Amino acid sequence: MIKLNRRKAIALMGGAAAASSLAAPAIASNRKIKVGALRFTSHSGSFVAVERGYFADAGLDVELQFFQAAQPMAVAIASGDVDYAVTAISGGLISLAQKGAIKVIGGALTEEKGIDGQQILVSDAAFKAGITTPAKLDGKSYGITQTGSSFHYVGSQIAAQEGISLTYKPLQKVGAVIGALKSGQIDAWNIVPHIAKPLSKSGAVHIIGAVSDYLPNYQTTTVFTSAKNAADEREMTESFLAGFSKGVDDYTAAMIDKTGGEDGVNQMVDLIHKYVYTDRPREKAAPSIINGTMRLNKNAALNLASVEHQLNWFKSEGLVDSSIGIDDLVDTSYVEIIS
Template identity: 65%
Template sequence: MTHFTRRATLGLMGGAMTAPFVAKGAWAATPISVGALRFTSHAPSFIALERGYFAEAGIDVNFEFFQAAQPMAVAIASGDADYAMTAISGGLISLAQKGAAKVIGGALSEEQGIDGQKILASNAAYEAGLTDPSQLEGKSFGITQAGSSFHYMGSKIAQAEGAEVSFKPLQKTPAVIGAIKSGQIDAWSIVPHIAKPLAGAGAVQIIGDVADYIPDYQVTTVFTSAKNASDAPDQTRAFLQALSKGAADFNAALVDNTADDAERAEIIKLIAGYVYPDRSVEDARDSVVNGAMRINADCALNRASVMDQLDWFKSEGLVDQDIAYETLVDESYVDIIS
């Protein structure tokens, strides 16, 4: 297996859990770095750490925080992070083709009946007639990088509406937020815990739902280095098992609402500490609740959605045409939703 440094990886980007218990192994004394975004959708990993699920599985986790998906993929491939949970990107697919990364499970999903990602318009664009996605013709759409999940969503929405849009890469999520608030871009799509507070403050307008255009979208996946996937199966299963416990707590408290009030309050407080560290729990509460989309039980992966995303990247010329689904995904760790 080739060793990828972060510098080399950046150059490359240019071109079922069946056991109910995983015993602690030789990796127990080795810190595991987990890539994360300060998004509510990453809550299962925060819950798993704070509630001791990672420790119970014999792994010592620390977080490395990022502001976009593609740099996270770089970190996985270079060994600066061991596991991560984020959207499929062109960079991740290219790194998988180079033998540096593997998708090993599913995380955030769009699900009918659960409030999901929103399509936004700037106030200026809204006042000029962009009141629903059918009016996207000729408009600009914000993305972090070409080949990001924002690019995929924007393209699928525009395609469904028969609209030609221009994509503006702004590198980081905060930069996209600033651009839509100031009217430098016309439209964007983002998770509800960001969309709803922006709209509630009058900074943007919500004009549609991503789920209406991409039903059952596997928004984020769990991934790791190809080396971990092939050479560290016990460690990888331990990580996924602990992450699944965190996801179960999250879904019970904020999605299915089967947890009691005390448990719900505890989960909200825990998440707020990571996602909104500079805000009080009370101030952050609505934002946390608004971000509660389904996290797949047991990290199950939606194969059809991943294949659709891969096909889109190929159709746009963002990845090589001959890359296979099996090159991107290792299906041996989790159940598959077909």
């Protein structure tokens, strides 16, 4: 196991440009940790666990650290700047796992039939030119944050299943992709519904399909940590997963099962609004937060088959070393494995 400083972690990214329920954690002594997140509704498990004291109950004093893309978060885990994070699998994350710096320890966001998931978007210019279904994207430009990002993976799956080719445009940050799509500098993109639906209502972009049509049961994001934490800090890691999972349970109950009715939804929206769409008044943020409701895996269960599919694609594209195996990437000892 190795611990990397930030410079070494970035260098190692190189060419990448099981229990059924969680053990109750021992109460630690208010241990301070940092948890990486994006300002997306899909990261609500962490937000709820902080706000409702579930991390504190598990003996953890959590500071949230926010990022704008997946790969910088992977670097932060490898360098020790962040202890745990939830994000999509990227080429950078896989390469760092191969070097013994990172381990996936659970699952978070997943695509599920019957729940609106990630949407496939096109610019208004592309839509007016007749790009009204993903099958018509042949030869068009597709926005991604980085080469080897989850957006790159999803775009490739759409292209493969439709028998088309896409030109990928790395734009580094989600905000930059949104700007490029709205201005017609790129033709298409995929993103979670709390971003996709408001964009489509603006008229600047249009929804032409759903990611779940191409990737049912896609393990969109995973929970991960440093290989050192996974191997040597089992109590802390189980404590984190337990607190996080309680946050997920509350989120699911309020937003999907709606066990608390309208009041429960409103309370959850109030909580999430502290972290998502903070630049908007609550009444304008609420519809987007509600639109972003997707399934977060109970007890951080991990769809290993989906993760393996992603890994194999990264290898087939030459974005990571062909020798890396699933055991290099995933520690299956922490959570239930599903398929």
